[in-house]
Amino acid sequence: MGSFRGHALPxxxxxxxxxxWIIKSILKYVSKKQKRICYLGTKASTxxxxxxxxxxxxxxALSGIGGEQFLNGGPSLILYKEGQWNQLDGWHHCTMYFFFGLMGVSKVLCSTINSLPGSLVKLMMSNALFVEGFIFYNHTHGREMLDIFVHQMLCLVVLLAGIVSFLEFLTxxxxxxxxxxxxxxxxxxTWFWQVAFVLYPPNGSPKWDLKDHNNRMFLSICLCWHYAFTYMIIGVSCVFVTWLVKWRLRRLCPSEVGLLKNTEREQESEEEV
Structure with missing residues (x-):
C-alpha cells in the first residue's frame, strides 16, 4: 500500500x-414490495x-495479499529478517485482506451448506471491519500530521461500518x-482514492504539505463531500432499479399480474363478507 496503486486497488x-451490494439491496426490497404482482428470483439463484x-x-483478498507480499520489494512472507521485523506495514495490510477473505469463505460455505446460518456472513463482515479498524488505528506511528489524519478518518469510517454490520447481524x-x-x-x-492522491500524488500532480493544518481542514470537508457522493449514487440507483423492476414486470408478467390482481380482489371481498 505504500504507493498510489496500493491505495487505489483496495x-x-x-x-x-x-x-x-447497494443494487442488490434495493433490488431485493423493490422485488419484495412487488411480490403480489410477480415473483422475482428463487432461492437457488440467490x-x-x-x-x-x-x-x-x-x-x-488473495490478489491483495499477493501484491503486498511479492510486488515492489514486499516482505515475501518473511516476517522477521536480520534481527528485526520486516515491513510490518505490509503485514498490516495482508491481515486486513485475510479477514475479508474469510468473509468470502463464509459466503461460499453458507451458499453450499444449507445447515449453516446465513447470518454467519454478516458476523464475518463485522469481524473483518473491526479488524481493519484496529489495524489502521495502529498504523500511523511516527508519520506526518496529515498522514495520520487521513488514516484516522479512514479508521472512523471503518469502525462505523463495523458497528452497522453488527447491527445487521442482530436484525x-x-x-x-x-x-x-x-x-x-x-x-x-472513495477515501482510499483520496488518500492515494494526498500521500502519493501521480506524476505531475502537486505534492500536499503534510504539515499544513489548512489541508487538514479541507480534507475534513472533503470527507463529507465523499459521503454526500455515496448518497447521490444510492438515490440514482434506487430510481433506476425501481423503474427497471416495474418495466420488467409490465413486459414479462402481464397475464400473471391480471390473475393475481383478480385473486386479491376476491380475497378482499371474502374478508369484507
Whole structure:
C-alpha cells in the first residue's frame, strides 16, 4: 500500500463491492414490495449469487495479499529478517485482506451448506471491519500530521461500518441498515482514492504539505463531500432499479399480474363478507 496503486486497488475493490451490494439491496426490497404482482428470483439463484460473491471476495483478498507480499520489494512472507521485523506495514495490510477473505469463505460455505446460518456472513463482515479498524488505528506511528489524519478518518469510517454490520447481524432483512453499511463501505473506497492522491500524488500532480493544518481542514470537508457522493449514487440507483423492476414486470408478467390482481380482489371481498 505504500504507493498510489496500493491505495487505489483496495479503494476500487471496496467501491465496486459496495455498489453491487447497494443494487442488490434495493433490488431485493423493490422485488419484495412487488411480490403480489410477480415473483422475482428463487432461492437457488440467490445461493448462486452468494457463491459468486464469495469467490470474488476470495480472489480480491488473495490478489491483495499477493501484491503486498511479492510486488515492489514486499516482505515475501518473511516476517522477521536480520534481527528485526520486516515491513510490518505490509503485514498490516495482508491481515486486513485475510479477514475479508474469510468473509468470502463464509459466503461460499453458507451458499453450499444449507445447515449453516446465513447470518454467519454478516458476523464475518463485522469481524473483518473491526479488524481493519484496529489495524489502521495502529498504523500511523511516527508519520506526518496529515498522514495520520487521513488514516484516522479512514479508521472512523471503518469502525462505523463495523458497528452497522453488527447491527445487521442482530436484525433481519433491514434494508436501511444494508444501505447504510454499503454507503460507509463505498465511502471507505472513495477515501482510499483520496488518500492515494494526498500521500502519493501521480506524476505531475502537486505534492500536499503534510504539515499544513489548512489541508487538514479541507480534507475534513472533503470527507463529507465523499459521503454526500455515496448518497447521490444510492438515490440514482434506487430510481433506476425501481423503474427497471416495474418495466420488467409490465413486459414479462402481464397475464400473471391480471390473475393475481383478480385473486386479491376476491380475497378482499371474502374478508369484507
Amino acid at each position: 479503494g476500487t475493490y471496496f467501491f465496486l463491492m459496495s455498489f453491487w 445461493q448462486r449469487v452468494e457463491l459468486v460473491e464469495g469467490i470474488i471476495l476470495i480472489f480480491m 433481519k432483512n433491514n434494508v436501511l441498515l444494508e444501505l447504510l453499511r454499503s454507503s460507509l463501505l463505498m465511502l471507505q473506497g
